[in-house]
Amino acid sequence: MTLTASFAAQSATSPLGPHQITRRSVGAKDVQIEIEFCGVCHTDLHFSKNDWGMSNYPVIPGHEIVGKISALGAEVTHLKIGQRVAVGCFVNSCHVCSSCEADMEQYCLSGFTTTYNSPTQDPGNFTYGGYSKRIVVDKHFVLTMPDGLDPAAAAPLLCAGITTYSPLKHWGIKAGMTVGVIGLGGLGHMAIKLSHAMGAKTVMITTSESKVHDAKRLGADDVLISTDPVAMKKMLNQFDFIINTIPVPHDYNPYMWLLKVEGTMCIVGAVGPNAALNTQALVFGRRKIAGSLVGGIAETQEMLEFCAKHHIVSDIELIKIQDINQAYERMIKSDVKYRFVIDMASLPE
Amino acid sequence: MTLTASFAAQSATSPLGPHQITRRSVGAKDVQIEIEFCGVCHTDLHFSKNDWGMSNYPVIPGHEIVGKISALGAEVTHLKIGQRVAVGCFVNSCHVCSSCEADMEQYCLSGFTTTYNSPTQDPGNFTYGGYSKRIVVDKHFVLTMPDGLDPAAAAPLLCAGITTYSPLKHWGIKAGMTVGVIGLGGLGHMAIKLSHAMGAKTVMITTSESKVHDAKRLGADDVLISTDPVAMKKMLNQFDFIINTIPVPHDYNPYMWLLKVEGTMCIVGAVGPNAALNTQALVFGRRKIAGSLVGGIAETQEMLEFCAKHHIVSDIELIKIQDINQAYERMIKSDVKYRFVIDMASLPE
Numbered sequence: 001m002t003l004t005a006s007f008a009a010q011s012a013t014s015p016l017g018p019h020q021i022t023r024r025s026v027g028a029k030d031v032q033i034e035i036e037f038c039g040v041c042h043t044d045l046h047f048s049k050n051d052w053g054m055s056n057y058p059v060i061p062g063h064e065i066v067g068k069i070s071a072l073g074a075e076v077t078h079l080k081i082g083q084r085v086a087v088g089c090f091v092n093s094c095h096v097c098s099s100c101e102a103d104m105e106q107y108c109l110s111g112f113t114t115t116y117n118s119p120t121q122d123p124g125n126f127t128y129g130g131y132s133k134r135i136v137v138d139k140h141f142v143l144t145m146p147d148g149l150d151p152a153a154a155a156p157l158l159c160a161g162i163t164t165y166s167p168l169k170h171w172g173i174k175a176g177m178t179v180g181v182i183g184l185g186g187l188g189h190m191a192i193k194l195s196h197a198m199g200a201k202t203v204m205i206t207t208s209e210s211k212v213h214d215a216k217r218l219g220a221d222d223v224l225i226s227t228d229p230v231a232m233k234k235m236l237n238q239f240d241f242i243i244n245t246i247p248v249p250h251d252y253n254p255y256m257w258l259l260k261v262e263g264t265m266c267i268v269g270a271v272g273p274n275a276a277l278n279t280q281a282l283v284f285g286r287r288k289i290a291g292s293l294v295g296g297i298a299e300t301q302e303m304l305e306f307c308a309k310h311h312i313v314s315d316i317e318l319i320k321i322q323d324i325n326q327a328y329e330r331m332i333k334s335d336v337k338y339r340f341v342i343d344m345a346s347l348p349e
Numbered sequence: 350m351t352l353t354a355s356f357a358a359q360s361a362t363s364p365l366g367p368h369q370i371t372r373r374s375v376g377a378k379d380v381q382i383e384i385e386f387c388g389v390c391h392t393d394l395h396f397s398k399n400d401w402g403m404s405n406y407p408v409i410p411g412h413e414i415v416g417k418i419s420a421l422g423a424e425v426t427h428l429k430i431g432q433r434v435a436v437g438c439f440v441n442s443c444h445v446c447s448s449c450e451a452d453m454e455q456y457c458l459s460g461f462t463t464t465y466n467s468p469t470q471d472p473g474n475f476t477y478g479g480y481s482k483r484i485v486v487d488k489h490f491v492l493t494m495p496d497g498l499d500p501a502a503a504a505p506l507l508c509a510g511i512t513t514y515s516p517l518k519h520w521g522i523k524a525g526m527t528v529g530v531i532g533l534g535g536l537g538h539m540a541i542k543l544s545h546a547m548g549a550k551t552v553m554i555t556t557s558e559s560k561v562h563d564a565k566r567l568g569a570d571d572v573l574i575s576t577d578p579v580a581m582k583k584m585l586n587q588f589d590f591i592i593n594t595i596p597v598p599h600d601y602n603p604y605m606w607l608l609k610v611e612g613t614m615c616i617v618g619a620v621g622p623n624a625a626l627n628t629q630a631l632v633f634g635r636r637k638i639a640g641s642l643v644g645g646i647a648e649t650q651e652m653l654e655f656c657a658k659h660h661i662v663s664d665i666e667l668i669k670i671q672d673i674n675q676a677y678e679r680m681i682k683s684d685v686k687y688r689f690v691i692d693m694a695s696l697p698e
Contacts, residue, residue, distance in 0.1 A: 099610050107610040107634050109586060170635070237458060261448050261456040264637070267628050277626040279616050282640025285456050286519070288613070289638045291631025 023128070023136050024120075031142045032071035033085055038130035039064025039156040039314070040340035041186070042247060045328045047117055056117055062130025063089040063115040064158040064341070066151045076139045084145040086304070088158035089294045091115050091127060091141045103296040105141075106166075131321065133347060143301050146308035153313035156186060156339040157304060159294065160314060164191035164243060165303040166295030167266040168198060171241050175199030178238055180224070180258060183245035184211045187268060189315060189338040191243045192218045197310040203235075205242070205255065214337070218315075226254070237261070237285075245269040256281035256289070264288040314339045320346035372477070372485050373469075380491045381420035382434055387479035388413025388505040388663070389689035390535070391596060394677045396466055405466055411479025412438040412464040413507040413690075415500045425488045433494040435653070437507035438643045440464050440476060440490045452645040454490075455515075480670065482696060492650050495657035502662035505535060505688040506653060508643065509663060513540040513592060514652040515644030516615040517547060520590050524548030527587055529573070529607060532594035533560045536617060538664060538687040540592045541567045546659040552584075554591070554604065563686070567664075575603070586610070586634075594618040605630035605638070613637040663688045669695035 026032045044061030046052055065087040069079055079085065092113035093105040100108050113120070116129030128135070145154065164187055173179055179200040181191040188204075195202040196219030204215035204223045212223045224235055232254065239258050246252075247269040255265060259281070267274075267289065281287050295303065307313065315338045319327050327340045375381045393410030395401055414436040418428055428434065441462035442454040449457050462469070465478030477484075494503065513536055522528055528549040530540040537553075544551040545568030553564035553572045561572045573584055581603065588607050595601075596618040604614060608630070616623075616638065630636050644652065656662065664687045668676050676689045 104610065104635075109610075261453065261458075267631060271628055271632045273625055273627050275625060276622055277624065277638070278622050279620055279640050282616060282638065283620045283642050284640070286639060286641050289626070289631065290635060291628050291633070292635050293632050 023134065026071045026073055026136055028073040028075045029139050030073040030136050031069055031076055031079060031085065031139050032134060032136045033065070033067040033087065033142070034070045034134050035065055035067040035130055035132055035344045037066045037152040037155045038062040038132075038342045038344060039159065039316075040319075040324070040327055040331070040342060041156075041159050042331060043159075044129075044131075045331055048328065054117070056126045059117055060128035060131050061116055062132070062342075063087070064155040064160070065115070065130035065135065066145060066155045066158075067134070067344075070134065073139070079139065079142065079144070084151060086143040086145050086154070086158050087115060087130065087135060087137050087141065088143065088162060088300055089115055091118075091137050095140075103298045105296050106294045131324070131342060131344075131347070133344065133349060141297060143297070143304060146305055148308050148311070149304070150313055152318055152341050152343065153316050154304070154307070155341050156190070156314035156316065157307055157312075158300070160186040160190045160339060161194070161307065161312075162295040162300045162303050163187055163268050163292070164245070165194050165306070166299055167243055167268065167290075167292040168194055168241075169299065169302075170292065171264055171266070173198045173200045173241060177201070177240040178203065180205045180239045180242035180255070181220070181245065182206070182226075182242060182255060183247070183269060184215060184338075185245060185247065185334060186314070186336075186339045187245035187247075189218050191245060192220050193312050194306075195243075196220070197306070197312060200240075203239070205258075224258075232258070239263055241266070243268060249274045251275045252289070253278045253281065256287055259285070259287045261285045262287065264290050266290045266292050268292050314341075316341045318343050322346060372483065375420045375422055375485055377422040377424045378488050379422040379485050380418055380425055380428060380434065380488050381483060381485045382414070382416040382436065382491070383419045383483050384414055384416040384479055384481055384693045386415045386501045386504045387411040387481075387691045387693060388508065388665075389668075389673070389676055389680070389691060390505075390508050391680060392508075393478075393480075394680055397677065403466070405475045408466055409477035409480050410465055411481070411691075412436070413504040413509070414464070414479035414484065415494060415504045415507075416483070416693075419483065422488070428488065428491065428493070433500060435492040435494050435503070435507050436464060436479065436484060436486050436490065437492065437511060437649055438464055440467075440486050444489075452647045454645050455643045480673070480691060480693075480696070482693065482698060490646060492646070492653060495654055497657050497660070498653070499662050501667055501690050501692065502665050503653070503656070504690050505539070505663035505665065506656055506661075507649070509535045509539045509688060510543070510656065510661075511644040511649045511652050512536055512617050512641070513594070514543050514655070515648055516592055516617065516639075516641040517543055517590075518648065518651075519641065520613055520615070522547045522549045522590060526550070526589040527552065529554045529588045529591035529604070530569070530594065531555075531575075531591060531604060532596070532618060533564060533687075534594060534596065534683060535663070535685075535688045536594035536596075538563075538567050540594060541569050542661050543655075544592075545569070546655070546661060549589075552588070554607075573607075581607070588612055590615070592617060598623045600624045601638070602627045602630065605636055608634070608636045610634045611636065613639050615639045615641050617641050663690075665690045667692050671695060
């Protein structure tokens with residue numbers, strides 16, 4: 001089938017202009033999905049604008065995909081036509097490395113295939129993401145949507161949700177623990193909801209008093225204003241785990257002292273060169289800095305079930321595809337609470 | 350009793366000149382030790398020269414202490430006069446915080462009392478270390494020396510030994526794992542011996558070809574020259590654990606990619622401001638950077654038993670106290686294989 005990647009953001013930045021994109025035909029192990037909703041991640045913005053110098057135009061962004069199955073390959077027996085499913089940040093991996101064997105496809109040693117802008121097995125072709133009418137995906141990478149989750153508000157679970165769920169789960173967050181969430185955006189607001197649902201005392205850590213009300217509404221038990229030295233001093237050695245969602249380089253050293261002995265701060269936002277590390281907090285407390293990337297397929301399915309059970313979805317603003325450039329502009333100003341989701345019915349066939 | 354802190358290094362750098370030092374009398378829970386040997390740690394050099402701006406002169410350095418008991422308090426029943434014992438980097442802690450209760454006195458939340466240059470409970474007084482004839486220490490902080498360990502060569506186990514043993518033990522190093530050791534000095538040479546004895550494949554990681562022979566003699570299965578890009582590329586994703594003993598700020602980012610998914614690099618040398626951290630290796634592999642500080646008292650005792658069982662001591666150069674300044678100068682040039690130990694018989698009464 002042929003799709004026209006004519007939405008404004010992509011064609012505006014593409015040297016090729018509007019472009020004919022061909023989806024692959026439905027193979028024996030494939031699932032074809034009619035996309036209903038697609039979340040708008042900051043990564044989409046970066047790829048649209050080639051901020052990282054690695055965009056292969058035409059780019060069709062989108063890796064927070066929810067839709068209904070319209071066709072199935074012969075070998076796909078566990079899914080049904082019309083069933084609501086989801087696709088996240090990647091659509092293939094090697095299946096045989098130690099990471100894939102351990103259900104951690106996100107750390108595939110051969111590198112996974114991202115949902116968009118990744119080379120496909122046919123040389124010269126690239127994957128195209130969820131700002132589309134439909135997508136064809138290998139059955140292993142298709143999640144089933146549990147009943148009871150609003151499909152539009154659930155779309156961001158596929159990236160923002162799993163990116164925060166995976167580290168919280170990996171570090172065993174539960175009742176009796178104190179978890180800090182740094183940064184209140186798409187990731188941060190999910191981290192608060194999930195940490196709260198896991199039973200931990202959840203503290204929003206922010207520079208801004210203006211976020212106190214919203215953080216508490218989302219489930220934070222407390223808010224720590226990081227620019228207040230007295231408040232910061234009070235919270236030294238108090239956190240079992242801190243999830244750091246700040247998306248830009250920043251000085252994370254002051255936060256390290258908030259961790260208990262043996263505590264971990266996990267970075268999920270600022271990927272790349274960051275501030276100088278002062279190792280004192282690490283050495284004088286066996287503290288750790290870690291990173292985490294989305295989650296494996298089995299874990300993503302588990303996260304969706306967890307969210308259904310706890311009635312967790314993202315706080316979203318539903319937009320039409322025609323409004324995507326304006327949405328990008330608002331995202332740059334952090335003017336979104338907390339995720340844009342595109343209603344794909346707005347995209348002309 | 351009165352000791353003359355007249356050794357050259359201290360009096361040369363002290364604004365007070367030679368000084369009369371009074372050790373405390375032997376309390377009910379105390380052990381008095383006649384010091385036979387004291388290892389020379391880089392920290393001693395820093396405190397002698399006030400490199401960190403926190404020296405309280407007169408300083409008597411030394412926290413790698415081996416000697417024999419000469420007096421016991423009434424409440425000390427598990428030790429005997431004449432028994433060979435040891436003292437490491439600290440001589441008191443709060444005993445009641447969560448760290449102390451978990452036998453991790455090194456992370457005491459009230460701050461432990463270091464073996465030298467720490468304020469004592471008597472205001473205005475400071476602890477004095479092992480470059481002395483004798484020392485009085487609370488029984489909880491006195492280790493017993495297992496038979497079969499050469500007392501001079503065992504002295505550095507009390508700092509260099511436990512500093513490397515503790516993280517190797519904490520991260521569960523065992524046969525089937527691959528451990529990297531960065532830096533071949535006092536700490537690094539102990540890390541190689543201990544990791545090898547724990548059964549791990551142990552790889553020395555160094556910039557210098559000149560260290561290959563010695564690293565292998567000490568127990569390294571292999572040596573990775575970190576300035577060789579081809580060799581480094583071959584070892585990407587190969588290490589379960591890396592212990593980083595480099596004592597000065599440096600770029601640790603290239604080493605992070607040597608870790609397997611979920612691997613940890615533990616910093617035990619460079620404490621303080623260090624290089625900018627690139628978080629990519631952390632995020633794309635759930636890798637971690639951690640720190641570690643010496644070890645708890647129970648763990649230090651366990652380390653001594655482990656070393657006795659595996660016939661592990663430090664490679665040392667035995668010196669007289671009169672040679673300490675020359676030893677410091679050689680340490681600055683890394684001209685020691687691998688630890689100076691002072692024969693305390695050379696110190697005049």
